[in-house]
Amino acid sequence: MSAFATLASVYNTPAALRGGELLNDTTAQSRARALNQFLASVELKAYKIAQASLRHEDDALDAVQDAMLQLARAYGDRTAEEWRPLFYRILKNRIRDMQRRRTVRGRIMAWLPLRRDEEDEEAPDPIAQAPSPEPMPVARLEIDEAMGALERALVELPERQRQAFLLRNLEGLDVAQTALAMGCSEGSVKTHYFRAVQALKARLGEFET
Amino acid sequence: MSSNEEQLSEFERRTRAVLAESLTRIDARTRSRLNRARHAALEQAARPRRAWLKLGVVPGGALAAAVLVALLLVHRPAHELLPPGAESGQPLEVLDLVADDEALSLMEDEDHSFYEWAAAQGEAAPENGAEASG
Numbered sequence: 001m002s003a004f005a006t007l008a009s010v011y012n013t014p015a016a017l018r019g020g021e022l023l024n025d026t027t028a029q030s031r032a033r034a035l036n037q038f039l040a041s042v043e044l045k046a047y048k049i050a051q052a053s054l055r056h057e058d059d060a061l062d063a064v065q066d067a068m069l070q071l072a073r074a075y076g077d078r079t080a081e082e083w084r085p086l087f088y089r090i091l092k093n094r095i096r097d098m099q100r101r102r103t104v105r106g107r108i109m110a111w112l113p114l115r116r117d118e119e120d121e122e123a124p125d126p127i128a129q130a131p132s133p134e135p136m137p138v139a140r141l142e143i144d145e146a147m148g149a150l151e152r153a154l155v156e157l158p159e160r161q162r163q164a165f166l167l168r169n170l171e172g173l174d175v176a177q178t179a180l181a182m183g184c185s186e187g188s189v190k191t192h193y194f195r196a197v198q199a200l201k202a203r204l205g206e207f208e209t
Numbered sequence: 210m211s212s213n214e215e216q217l218s219e220f221e222r223r224t225r226a227v228l229a230e231s232l233t234r235i236d237a238r239t240r241s242r243l244n245r246a247r248h249a250a251l252e253q254a255a256r257p258r259r260a261w262l263k264l265g266v267v268p269g270g271a272l273a274a275a276v277l278v279a280l281l282l283v284h285r286p287a288h289e290l291l292p293p294g295a296e297s298g299q300p301l302e303v304l305d306l307v308a309d310d311e312a313l314s315l316m317e318d319e320d321h322s323f324y325e326w327a328a329a330q331g332e333a334a335p336e337n338g339a340e341a342s343g
Contacts, residue, residue: 035251039247039251040247048228048231064243066250108277143230150227150231169224197221
């Protein structure tokens with residue numbers, strides 16, 4: 001049983017039931033609670049990052065859940081300060097795996113003519129996923145337009161630039177943490193980030209909000 | 210972060226504001242699904258892993274690939290798996306595709322290299338078929 005399995009088993013088990021292990025259980029419970037709180041604090045941002053790369057709601061949710069599970073299993077016993085960059089590194093790998101799987105699946109499906117139409121139907125459609133137009137205040141519309149423009153511009157960025165930009169500006173990681181999360185040097189993070197900002201500026205211009 | 214805030218450009222401040230706002234627009238259904246996903250992940254992590262998973266005897270991807278190939282071979286005759294003009298033996302490429310980790314690792318750093326490779330494979334396929342038949 002992994003270290004976290006030991007501690008997280010009390011996530012659902014009252015410590016009082018476990019008698020002499022009360023002290024350990026209390027520690028384990030507090031760690032499980034801390035992990036739960038940490039994951040709750042990152043799940044929305046992680047979802048946005050995954051969605052920006054995968055452009056598919058269910059895939060993004062799957063990637064986030066897988067990253068949560070792997071962090072809990074493999075790194076639940078690490079210090080809370082380590083969780084954030086570790087979590088985003090796991091998420092980055094999950095996104096890459098899902099992109100690979102999607103590509104391979106696409107090639108395999110090309111061999112199955114009967115399934116090809118069905119697969120096409122499952123492809124993410126950004127227009128279909130866009131929120132339905134409803135009457136709303138002008139300010140909200142302007143923010144929505146800015147948000148839509150930014151999201152479309154982010155989709156156009158190379159993967160590494162998008163990661164660097166979102167980890168810095170959405171999650172608020174510093175350069176060192178971003179480097180840890182992306183599995184590269186701080187210099188690379190700075191390069192990817194600089195190029196991302198330049199590309200977004202070129203595309204979005206003034207970008208009034 | 211606070212030390213970095215002062216050095217942010219106006220563009221970065223705006224994009225941060227928009228990104229932060231985008232989080233508040235995530236709908237209740239998605240929030241609920243994320244919440245459920247978190248609890249499911251924590252509960253699943255609490256369960257002991259099966260021994261064969263710990264040992265990595267049967268990786269999930271390999272198992273899925275084996276099942277897929279088996280289904281392909283059982284439900285579709287080999288000649289139906291071939292593109293027009295292709296010779297027998299090419300179904301093995303399907304097997305290679307799903308079983309060979311090296312093929313997947315082509316995408317390791319930059320995705321576009323894999324796509325270039327995949328496109329080259331697609332372009333080369335009819336020529337190979339023609340050479341084989343000729």
